[in-house]
């Protein structure tokens with residue numbers, strides 16, 4: 001992955017920066033240029049709270065190449081307490097038996113080593129709250 | 130707008146076709162379609178393809194295929210909508226004939242997926258998800274559909290046996306289709322005992338990696354009967370819709386709202402309702418996708434798709450025959466070709482040429498082609514002419 005893109009995504013991956021619509025108050029993570037609720041185009045940058053709950057989950061047993069050293073690993077769709085939804089790994093969860101509705105929080109973790117770019121990509125993973 | 134008909138079809142064998150190149154696959158299907166239609170020229174052509182760049186390093190397929198088909202200088206354009214590229218290409222061809230811009234249009238779909246290894250194929254397919262906010266974190270396509278399945282199972286008590294029943298039915302249908310990649314009689318236990326890919330989806334819940342191409346010839350419906358050598362089928366409706374690119378942003382993880390939207394538009398254009406449809410090719414890239422599709426298309430209430438397949442309601446001879454071709458599961462899923470191949474199955478059924486898998490007295494059929502986790506949906510309704 002190009003390093004410029006990695007850098008561009010730091011505010012979200014490292015600091016959970018969301019765009020809050022000035023018209024209807026909907027939180028967008030990642031930020032988007034047009035609010036999908038009210039078509040508003042003005043936003044305020046705010047950091048999301050790092051807590052949320054699991055909406056669905058799975059265990060990836062056949063991973064993409066950069067994730068081979070981590071498989072099998074749990075993944076979930078999480079609804080953050082501020083509203084946005086994300087797809088992320090869930091770690092430190094024992095045998096990986098997750099439940100819909102389970103509370104989680106995001107932590108800063110290594111995502112994968114990008115051998116092509118010679119860099120390590122960091123971001124968020126969820127852990128049981 | 131003019132009414133439009135399909136007057137010719139052409140399919141390659143689906144499978145791991147080591148000796149066949151991307152261009153040869155497309156040209157083989159196109160030549161078969163042209164000969165089947167009996168036309169002496171084409172005015173324009175489309176190429177549905179998802180990711181020739183990542184699978185083979187080749188882009189610019191419109192010109193490439195026109196050139197190798199010996200049809201340059203006709204206009205030729207590639208259409209991409211992930212796994213719905215074929216359906217989207219068919220829709221472009223339909224609109225070109227309907228508008229009066231062209232009379233005879235070739236629409237082909239193609240994907241050459243086995244020139245790369247498994248890791249590269251996984252990467253190429255994952256580009257149909259949100260690269261930055263889904264794939265970056267390590268999710269795969271089976272993983273995304275697995276999370277749709279978990280949500281559906283939690284809400285509606287859908288079971289893994291019902292998922293497996295989709296695979297069993299479609300592989301059985303595939304045994305009656307000479308172009309199918311994996312014609313096989315399998316059991317529910319075979320599916321449940323196969324390797325787990327992303328819980329609760331086993332490898333036999335997933336469609337395969339496939340090389341193949343499919344092509345159709347379109348012309349105005351009022352000329353179709355006179356021109357067509359082997360029978361014509363009218364396109365009653367062509368409709369498309371979109372949803373959020375990321376699964377996690379959907380209103381409901383257990384529903385395919387873009388499919389439902391495209392279907393409702395198509396039913397209203399065709400002045401038909403779900404109970405008028407006798408057979409439907411749906412996008413069973415994973416078994417859960419067939420169950421959710423049959424609900425989104427209105428054949429069954431939400432949550433009733435699983436019990437319906439288990440009860441045989443979607444088998445040939447059931448209430449509505451779903452994926453008589455074997456579907457993506459058994460016939461194979463060369464992603465860019467799939468949407469066109471779905472239409473070909475309906476054409477063959479409506480022309481009464483489907484052999485051992487023929488649906489008795491088939492008059493009206495439907496296709497539902499989907500891209501990504503359902504962010505793109507293209508639906509066609511076809512009627513025997």
Ligand SMILES: [Zn+2]
Pocket residue numbers: 021022023024025026035036037038039040
């Ligand atoms: Zn807004």
